Amino acid sequence: MATDELVHGYAEALFKVVQAEGDVDRVEDELYRFGKLLESNHELKQVLSDQSIDHSQRVKVVEELLGDKVSPHTQGLVTFIVAQDRARQLPQILEEVSKLAAEARQHVLAEVRSATPLDDDQRRRLADALSKATGKKVEVKVLVDPSLIGGIHAKIGDTVIDGSVKHRLEQLKEKVRG
């Protein structure tokens, strides 16, 4: 099975479970954030993907990591994927779940990275601005990324709108290098 099909298949299955269990917004948000955590933490991803480690031990790592910090549904779904030896595709699967959830709400998903946390008003205004810019109803997922130094980096599908200080400094660096 091709990776895209596999990811989409797992994502659809997970989303249906989330819908069936209710509390979609929370579980989907928790899954999304765990996916991003895993994406940026290569070591954790390696441990969860390592088939030489027993299933039970890898599942135990997930349980200790998430514990009572997330809903039992979130923990159960992540544990299921790890137990299926699909931890390597877990970030893509969980991102796809969020996309499906947004699509179900007739929204498109915007991955927003900000150097500092955004308050509710900023989130709302940002979602409105992105919706206006793309012509679609945009749902933002905000991740705090201090490496941006300042400003915001938004990704909607293949479209990137980068207003971060880091990006401007990189542009400056390129310009200076000529």
Add this chain to the structure above:
Amino acid sequence: MQNLLMLAAEEDPEGIELILPAVDELVWGTITFVVVAWVLMRVALPKIREAIEARERAIQEAKEGADRGRAEAQKVLEEYKEQLAEARSEANKILEEARQSAEQVRKDLIAKAEQDAQQVIERAQGQIEAERTRTLDEVRAQVRDLAVVVAEKVVGESLDRKTQTKLVDQYIEQVGSMNGGSNN
């Protein structure tokens, strides 16, 4: 004379008889003299003449031999002198050629040395220039990178909460002013 002798004998016969030989002695003496002279003329003289002629021939031959030897020696000497002159001329020619060859070799060596030196200098200049350019490029790149690092640090430290909020608001405002989506 005989008359004188007879007169003397008539005047003083005893004294003259003491001095003058007897006639028969004179006859016989004359005959003997003639015989001896004839024998000498017929026998000894040809022998002596022959010996003298032989001696003269020997001397003449020796003289001719000496002349030939002298001529031969003179010829050899001339040949020797000629050969010597040729050898000297040849030696001079060889020396001149050697001198010219040495001069040419010296000129070639100098030209080659100058050419090599010029190449070495040009190569060294090229290397120095390349090294200088490379060093300058490296320094420029380091200065640029350092400037950006300093800018990052300065900017990062100077971004307080208020500025961060302002940046977010500016971003939202700029995104909101876009139509149909574009890459910033």
